[in-house]
């Protein structure tokens with residue numbers, strides 16, 4: 001175990017510094033209690049090497065919790081590579097990274113994340129077998145994770161709406177912020193289910209296309225969080241739920257695909273205080289990682305569908321416990337995930 005400066009425990013921290021390939025960064029393995037640590041490889045610019053390590057650890061812990069609650073036989077890890085300031089040979093750098101992954105002997109499984117692509121992972125796969133997120137044969141798990149992410153959000157919303165609002169989605173108004181890969185697919189599922197849609201996107205063309213396609217009302221990006229409706233689905237950026245935006249919300253339920261929707265853990269309490277039910281982001285948006293994990297396990301599309309059913313079940317467990325104990329859903333989810341990891345550790349010991 002390695003204790004970091006902010007007190008977070010991780011099982012392993014591997015520094016990558018390979019001048020020959022140009023690969024520089026960190027692989028953080030938060031936990032392998034439930035299986036090999038799975039989590040993508042981020043390629044990003046950072047102000048310092050400390051910032052790289054801090055981000056890798058934070059993201060690795062997030063993956064442990066996400067994988068645990070998704071019922072996957074994987075722990076959590078993350079690779080963060082520093083994006084070079086000037087021109088660089090991408091294929092050589094990725095080879096350096098792949099060699100580092102291979103040296104860990106399967107305790108860390110990589111995939112694409114912010115700044116890396118399927119094509120990058122195809123290159124990585126030439127030097128290590130501990131990689132997922134590759135092209136797949138028909139009928140097998142893998143490929144674009146976004147449709148699965150959107151489906152998981154939709155299933156979560158259905159379950160949460162019944163529990164928290166006492167209603168199916170038909171006739172309810174859902175505000176969708178962000179109409180990219182996840183948001184636009186979610187709109188399609190909601191439209192088919194008979195929900196009324198109110199949408200916004202930074203890209204006005206994208207917003208207009210979605211409004212026409214799904215018979216949705218258009219809002220500006222400044223207004224969408226304040227609009228009146230039943231459910232808010234943040235599907236753009238993180239950090240949208242902060243004390244000032246929470247005060248202005250006019251919905252009863254928040255359930256969306258964006259990562260890190262709460263700026264701070266305490267914002268979960270602010271939502272609870274306002275009587276707004278929050279579905280923890282990493283639980284509802286686990287469809288993508290389920291698809292990637294199934295690919296690594298060489299499972300079929302039917303296996304992914306079967307695994308997806310656990311997402312709404314978890315949402316119901318978390319929301320019910322939060323209601324019973326009058327505690328924020330984000331804390332309940334974190335505790336459930338940590339307990340699953342702890343009990344796996346005990347079994348292994």
Ligand code: NAI
Nearest residue numbers: 145146149178180181182201202221235236257258259288
């Ligand atoms: P994307 O990049 O395809 O779409 C994001 C959309 O949000 C874009 O259309 C962008 O113009 C819009 N946007 C940005 N700022 C906005 C603002 N302030 N107001 C309104 N719209 C804004 O991204 P994608 O893949 O759809 O992902 C959306 C979120 O879901 C991200 O937070 C991502 O990390 C998360 N996520 C995505 C997964 C996936 O499978 N694609 C898996 C798990 C999480």
